[in-house]
Amino acid sequence: xxxxxxxxxxxxxxxxxxxxxxxxxxxxxxxxxxxxxxxxxxxxxxxxxxxxxxxxxxxxxxxxxxxxxxxxxxxxxxxxxxxxxxxxxxxxxxxxxxxxxxxxxxxxxxxxxxxxxxxxxxxxxxxxxxxxxxxxxxxxxxxxxxxxxxxxxxxxxxxxxxxxxxxxxxxxxxxxxxxxxxxxxxxxxxxxxxxxxxxxxxxxxxxxxxxxxxxxxxxxxxxxxxxxxxxxxxxxxxxxxxxxxxxxxxxxxxxxxxxxxxxxxxxxxxxxxxxxxxxxxxxxxxxxxxxxxxxxxxxxxxxxxxxxxxxxxxxxxxxxxxxxxxxxxxxxxxxxxxxxxxxxxxxxxxxxxxxxxxxxxxxxxxxxxxxxxxxxxxxxxxxxxxxxxxxxxxxxxxxxxxxxxxxxxxxxxxxxxxxxxxxxxxxxxxxxxxxxxxxxxxxxxxxxxxxxxxxxxxxxxxxxxxxxxxxxxxxxxxxxxxxxxxxxxxxxxxxxxxxxxxxxxxxxxxxxxxxxxxxxxxxxxxx
Amino acid sequence: xxxxxxxxxxxxxxxxxxxxxxxxxxxxxxxxxxxxxxxxxxxxxxxxxxxxxxxxxxxxxxxxxxxxxxxxxxxxxxxxxxxxxxxxxxxxxxxxxxxxxxxxxxxxxxxxxxxxxxxxxxxxxxxxxxxxxxxxxxxxxxxxxxxxxxxxxxxxxxxxxxxxxxxxxxxxxxxxxxxxxxxxxxxxxxxxxxxxxxxxxxxxxxxxxxxxxxxxxxxxxxxxxxxxxxxxxxxxxxxxxxxxxxxxxxxxxxxxxxxxxxxxxxxxxxxxxxxxxxxxxxxxxxxxxxxxxxxxxxxxxxxxxxxxxxxxxxxxxxxxxxxxxxxxxxxxxxxxxxxxxxxxxxxxxxxxxxxxxxxxxxxxxxxxxxxxxxxxxxxxxxxxxxxxxxxxxxxxxxxxxxxxxxxxxxxxxxxxxxxxxxxxxxxxxxxxxxxxxxxxxxxxxxxx
Numbered sequence: 001x002x003x004x005x006x007x008x009x010x011x012x013x014x015x016x017x018x019x020x021x022x023x024x025x026x027x028x029x030x031x032x033x034x035x036x037x038x039x040x041x042x043x044x045x046x047x048x049x050x051x052x053x054x055x056x057x058x059x060x061x062x063x064x065x066x067x068x069x070x071x072x073x074x075x076x077x078x079x080x081x082x083x084x085x086x087x088x089x090x091x092x093x094x095x096x097x098x099x100x101x102x103x104x105x106x107x108x109x110x111x112x113x114x115x116x117x118x119x120x121x122x123x124x125x126x127x128x129x130x131x132x133x134x135x136x137x138x139x140x141x142x143x144x145x146x147x148x149x150x151x152x153x154x155x156x157x158x159x160x161x162x163x164x165x166x167x168x169x170x171x172x173x174x175x176x177x178x179x180x181x182x183x184x185x186x187x188x189x190x191x192x193x194x195x196x197x198x199x200x201x202x203x204x205x206x207x208x209x210x211x212x213x214x215x216x217x218x219x220x221x222x223x224x225x226x227x228x229x230x231x232x233x234x235x236x237x238x239x240x241x242x243x244x245x246x247x248x249x250x251x252x253x254x255x256x257x258x259x260x261x262x263x264x265x266x267x268x269x270x271x272x273x274x275x276x277x278x279x280x281x282x283x284x285x286x287x288x289x290x291x292x293x294x295x296x297x298x299x300x301x302x303x304x305x306x307x308x309x310x311x312x313x314x315x316x317x318x319x320x321x322x323x324x325x326x327x328x329x330x331x332x333x334x335x336x337x338x339x340x341x342x343x344x345x346x347x348x349x350x351x352x353x354x355x356x357x358x359x360x361x362x363x364x365x366x367x368x369x370x371x372x373x374x375x376x377x378x379x380x381x382x383x384x385x386x387x388x389x390x391x392x393x394x395x396x397x398x399x400x401x402x403x404x405x406x407x408x409x410x411x412x413x414x415x416x417x418x419x420x421x422x423x424x425x426x427x428x429x430x431x432x433x434x435x436x437x438x439x440x441x442x443x444x445x446x447x448x449x450x451x452x453x454x455x456x457x458x459x460x461x462x463x464x465x466x467x468x469x470x471x472x473x474x475x476x477x478x479x480x481x482x483x484x485x486x487x488x489x490x491x492x493x494x495x496x497x498x499x500x501x502x503x504x505x506x507x508x509x510x511x512x513x514x515x516x517x518x519x520x521x522x523x524x525x526x527x
Numbered sequence: 528x529x530x531x532x533x534x535x536x537x538x539x540x541x542x543x544x545x546x547x548x549x550x551x552x553x554x555x556x557x558x559x560x561x562x563x564x565x566x567x568x569x570x571x572x573x574x575x576x577x578x579x580x581x582x583x584x585x586x587x588x589x590x591x592x593x594x595x596x597x598x599x600x601x602x603x604x605x606x607x608x609x610x611x612x613x614x615x616x617x618x619x620x621x622x623x624x625x626x627x628x629x630x631x632x633x634x635x636x637x638x639x640x641x642x643x644x645x646x647x648x649x650x651x652x653x654x655x656x657x658x659x660x661x662x663x664x665x666x667x668x669x670x671x672x673x674x675x676x677x678x679x680x681x682x683x684x685x686x687x688x689x690x691x692x693x694x695x696x697x698x699x700x701x702x703x704x705x706x707x708x709x710x711x712x713x714x715x716x717x718x719x720x721x722x723x724x725x726x727x728x729x730x731x732x733x734x735x736x737x738x739x740x741x742x743x744x745x746x747x748x749x750x751x752x753x754x755x756x757x758x759x760x761x762x763x764x765x766x767x768x769x770x771x772x773x774x775x776x777x778x779x780x781x782x783x784x785x786x787x788x789x790x791x792x793x794x795x796x797x798x799x800x801x802x803x804x805x806x807x808x809x810x811x812x813x814x815x816x817x818x819x820x821x822x823x824x825x826x827x828x829x830x831x832x833x834x835x836x837x838x839x840x841x842x843x844x845x846x847x848x849x850x851x852x853x854x855x856x857x858x859x860x861x862x863x864x865x866x867x868x869x870x871x872x873x874x875x876x877x878x879x880x881x882x883x884x885x886x887x888x889x890x891x892x893x894x895x896x897x898x899x900x901x902x903x904x905x906x907x908x909x910x911x912x913x914x915x916x917x918x919x920x921x922x923x924x925x926x927x928x929x930x931x932x933x934x935x936x937x938x939x940x941x942x943x944x945x946x947x948x949x950x951x952x953x954x955x956x957x958x959x960x961x962x963x964x965x966x967x968x969x970x971x972x973x974x975x
Contacts (some may be wrong), residue, residue: 013666014693015577077856081691082577171858172941181582270779285586446937447912449851449860451822452538453570453588458579467586488939490578492853494860494909497937501968511549516827516910517844520834 016083021069025305029062033442042117044453049133056155059187062160067166076170080459088413089278095413103410107382113145115370127447138194150190153271156343160274167277172500173485177263181270184209189267202230206237209265211244213304214427216395221315224323229291250434256500257441258431265429268420271409272461273484274303280486283416289463293422293480294359297429300399304426307336307391313374314388331375335368347435388501401422418461422480432479440500443476448513449495456487456496470495473510529593530554531836532614532622534604534629538822539604539803541565542829543628543836544597550837555596556622558614560603562654566588568632569822571657572684576691581654607778609796626798626836629775629786630829633768633804633820636677640764641888642738647746648762651685660688663761667694672759674698674749676735677766678705679851683718685763686727687855697728697757699735699749701766711867713879713892716906718854721886725855738762768820770805783807785818790842792832800836803829812845814864821850847919848902849912862915863902865892875901878956880949881906889949893925900928909937914971926961929953934966 018026035055038045039492045051071079108115117126124132129204131151135143151508168174168419188209189334196203204226208330218241252260262269283289309331316327342364345353353360374382408420421428428521435441443466456466462480466487476487476496478518488496512524531547533540536559570584590723592599600622606615607627614622635650637643649659653741664670671687675682678700700715702708704720707715722729734752741747748758770785781787781795785807792800803825815824827845834841851860866875876895881888887907893900899925903915914935918928928935933946949962 013668013830015691075856078578080573080578084580085577164910173939173945176941205895253770444937447916448823448826448849449912451569451851452567453573454567454579454583455570455573458583471586472719485939491852492858494858494937499937499940500960502972505972512545512830513826514916515823515846515849517832517841518846520831520844523834524830 019069024065025062025065025069027062028065029059032058032060032062034115036127036130038100039130040116042126045130048130052130052134055130056151059155060159064162067151069164070170071166079167080490083278083281089281091282091414099411099413102412103406106401106406106410108147109145116145116148120147120314132426135194138191139197141197153267154185154190154276157267157270158182160277161270164274164277166490171485171489174489180264181273183267184265185267185270198229200233203237204420206241207267208237208240210267211241211249211427212308213301213430214266214268214425216304216308216400216426219308219312219390221311222390224315235475249431253431253434253441254439257439257481257483257498258428258435259441259481259498262421262428262482263432263484268404268408268425269418269482272412272417272421276409276412276461279412279417280484281416281458282414283418283422283461283463285457285460285463285465287465290465293463294356296423297357297425298363300403300424301426301429302367303395303399305338305367307388307395309371309380310374311392327375331371335371338364338367345437352437399428416461416463418463418482419481421460425523428480428482432481435481436477436479438503440503440506441477442499442501442506443469443481443487444497444499444501445473445475446493446495447496448473448515449493450513451493453492455490455492459486459490463488466496473508473513475507477507528552528554529625530556530623531626531628531636532624533557533628534614535559535632535803536562536565536599537568537630537803537825538565539632539825539829540628540630542745543630543802543833545595546830546833547836548595548597549741550833553837556598556600556624558600558602558604558616558622559720560601560617563599563601564592566654568652571651571654571686575657575660575688604719604774607780607799609799612798613964622800627800628832629772629780629794629799629801629805630803630825631771631774631805632825633863633939634771635681635764636751636767636769637764638766640676642740643764645738645740645746645762646744647760648738648764650764650768651681651688652768660761664689664692664694666692670694670760672697672757672773673761673763674757674759675763675765675815676749677764678702678731678843679765679767681768682763682765683722683854685765686722689761689763689869690725690727694761695728696757696899697730698722699730699733699751700729701734703732705729705731705766707867708869709867710904711877711879712933713881714888714890714906715867717881717886717888718857720853721857729761731832742844768804770818772805772809775811788807791840792828792843802832812843813848815845815848821849847916849916854906858909859904859906860910861902861904862910862912863892863900863919865890865902865904878953879946880952882945882948887945891925898924898926900925903928911935911937911971912975925953926959929959929961930964933963934970936966 032055035051039472047348066160084090088098117124117128119125124142128145129146131148133141135147157398161178165175189207193205193207197205204223206478217223227238263273313327313331316325316330318327320326403424404420408424450470452467452471454467456470461484462482464474464478464481483498485498488498510525514522528625531553533544536557541558541573544557547553547555559938564585565587566584567586570579573579574581574584591756603617605617606613614624616622633652635652639707640667647663649663650656651660656736664673672695674697675685676699682698686698689696704712705713705718707842719729736750736752738746739748739750746762748756749762750756772782772786776783780799781798786794786801787806787809788801788806789809792802792803792806804820806828811817828843831841832841847863849862853859874894875892878891885907889908890904900918932949936944946963950961953959954961
């Protein structure tokens with residue numbers, strides 16, 4: 001399309017244009033944002049609590065009013081009219097402006113918080129000072145750049161979550177899932193850690209739903225000491241952090257697929273599904289992108305495993321005087337666990353792995369070789385010439401800040417809303433591995449009903465070519481699938497259903513689809 | 528090495544090509560004048576509505592064809608010379624074939640209405656039609672009103688498309704109720720209501736008399752058989768489709784409304800076959816029509832013919848009928864045969880349930896004497912294809928269907944389920960005492 005002249009009107013026309021209600025709503029919301037932006041210039045507005053309240057209420061009102069103006073007068077159903085005509089959702093000028101603004105914000109947030117008004121020894125100024133009253137009310141401490149970020153993050157998930165629920169008011173699955181991420185963000189990521197900080201100042205800040213390797217820092221020395229020093233509460237939290245990785249998460253992933261985390265609980269996922277919903281169609285569906293995805297995300301897994309092991313190793317002792325775990329016990333433990341997983345997969349799950357087995361083996365042997373090297377040649381947690389601490393700061397900079405924040409969220413309007421989840425998140429990769437190898441979850445394809453229209457693939461935020469499976473009558477069992485359910489929602493012919501069923505027959509490629517000659521189906525599909 | 532030439536790169540031709548490639552090393556060429564690459568015709572509406580870009584409607588990436596050694600030729604076949612086994616293209620080049628498959632699909636029907644060839648009058652079938660609509664109706668300033676003529680699946684899609692740009696739409700439907708030649712009365716009535724909910728001016732029992740031209744040869748109004756003149760800028764002709772076979776007139780290939788084929792999809796000329804919308808069976812298979820202009824049947828013919836072309840001669844022998852569509856926001860699926868009041872036989876009885884407020888309903892057809900299950904239409908509830916296919920094969924009765932209906936539900940998780948309500952109404956209507964069984968994975972998967 002696009003070889004003919006469209007109207008030159010700047011306002012655009014339906015479904016591209018905003019209606020009057022939406023325009024007013026944008027004005028209100030932007031006024032709220034404007035108050036925050038003014039604060040960057042350290043304008044003294046006086047009563048911080050009042051102005052912060054006005055700002056947040058205005059943002060909320062703007063977004064909710066916008067949703068009302070967009071959806072309330074329409075029949076319930078799929079609301080994708082004009083998605084590819086609107087500048088913001090089709091990589092137009094607005095999208096680039098938003099992308100640059102977000103990216104800039106993340107760079108300032110991570111590397112130059114002083115411009116937001118962070119003052120190390122003394123009273124905050126500017127934007128951060130505006131949040132001081134709220135922070136003091138919750139934890140008793142003055143605000144930090146992270147408190148400002150966390151508050152805005154929560155506001156975004158709540159307000160855009162409400163918009164999403166309105167948009168999908170015909171779809172119970174989407175509604176419940178969104179209520180869930182809104183709850184986990186507000187309670188677990190925002191309120192509980194603040195309140196815990198008030199009750200017990202020694203406890204490390206801990207978002208309980210955030211498990212390693214997403215919170216790659218969880219087993220660093222200062223945190224471990226913090227847990228240990230806080231007595232039974234701290235030890236319980238440490239214990240919870242460990243069984244989350246080895247018991248809770250594999251169990252839930254077996255039962256429900258990785259969606260239980262990625263699109264029902266996770267904060268990154270929560271933002272992607274709510275504020276990022278308008279950008280899901282921008283993910284790259286090509287086979288090439290899939291290849292890049294597998295290399296990059298699994299490299300991050302290898303990196304985080306090595307980094308964490310090296311960090312823990314570096315502070316453990318050679319005897320049990322400091323921690324009951326010694327260097328030798330720990331490093332052998334890691335090697336044994338990795339070997340057990342590797343052996344189990346190679347023996348029992350070879351078929352599922354198929355061509356990827358080679359890459360899995362490469363990853364495994366890399367880690368083991370490096371661990372051996374570390375133990376016998378450096379003895380202090382150094383990997384080759386890199387200190388554990390250097391690894392940690394590098395990871396924190398490259399993956400924790402640049403990838404998950406600056407690129408992952410800043411580039412929403414350009415690369416889609418799940419770039420981090422797809423290409424960078426080691427947690428998603430590990431859950432995905434479990435989902436692919438042993439899980440009851442799949443997206444079932446409904447017999448021969450697919451018409452290859454491509455709505456499912458277009459709106460898959462993880463860049464899965466869903467149609468490629470559906471038109472073969474094959475169920476979708478992909479490690480990257482976060483189970484958002486949008487493919488099923490946008491399907492005009494009722495072809496896709498997310499469900500948890502028996503593991504047997506989960507994948508079932510067919511060359512000839514249901515509805516044709518049964519003998520022909522037997523002949524072709526049995527090959 | 529055989530050279531297989533396929534005219535038409537729609538679902539029929541492309542399915543055929545893919546399957547021939549799986550089975551053999553033959554040289555395959557696909558000729559199309561419509562588009563460079565295969566795209567999903569059923570998705571064209573979403574391009575106009577801005578849900579997708581045109582490239583999203585292409586199911587395979589562009590490298591796919593070369594990798595699978597399927598040659599794509601862009602060109603329009605003017606003439607088929609069956610004696611010399613050659614095709615003459617519009618650019619005067621020739622392509623020789625060993626086996627020729629015609630899969631040229633359909634074109635919109637025109638029934639000789641005065642003014643049917645004016646500017647601004649168009650059907651909606653091809654990529655070119657979509658591009659034309661984008662020119663004719665880019666917005667509601669250029670197009671103040673559109674009139675759609677013909678109450679079928681394409682008509683309602685076109686209405687939905689135009690409404691997405693807030694263009695006022697008048698929808699002329701010949702029948703007394705929307706699509707009631709196919710749908711039973713209750714369902715048809717529900718869709719009438721839904722069309723009105725979308726602010727479409729639905730005029731039932733109304734025919735097009737003529738289209739009036741302005742001074743530049745553009746449509747400016749239509750006149751209906753009720754004597755009403757409706758001003759408009761665009762007229763959508765969506766009164767069904769007919770096989771696209773004009774170029775075969777003097778080819779010696781036997782033609783009826785479509786290209787006449789036997790059960791092996793062979794024409795009267797050796798090494799020439801026809802599949803998809805343009806093929807016409809000498810007699811309809813089962814309750815099917817001789818010409819089946821449906822996505823799924825096009826695909827199935829491609830799957831079947833590939834076997835024949837590759838040396839395992841095989842009839843086109845479709846299984847149980849199924850189909851689907853979406854009427855604005857209401858999804859429709861059908862399995863087996865449910866006929867409208869107009870065309871159903873005496874033995875076919877219906878059980879109908881409709882939700883009190885939502886646009887959800889089902890109709891189950893069964894034999895009035897044996898109670899054998901014949902088919903189901905569902906609106907706003909998704910059902911499992913495999914299960915209904917199995918029930919039809921096993922000649923289950925309607926009581927069985929009602930008892931195990933919960934297991935056939937395919938709606939997304941957490942959706943409100945209506946099986947209890949449905950079965951209660953069935954019990955009341957037919958004085959039965961069926962209690963529905965819970966969904967069982969075992970039953971669902973012993974079937975697949």
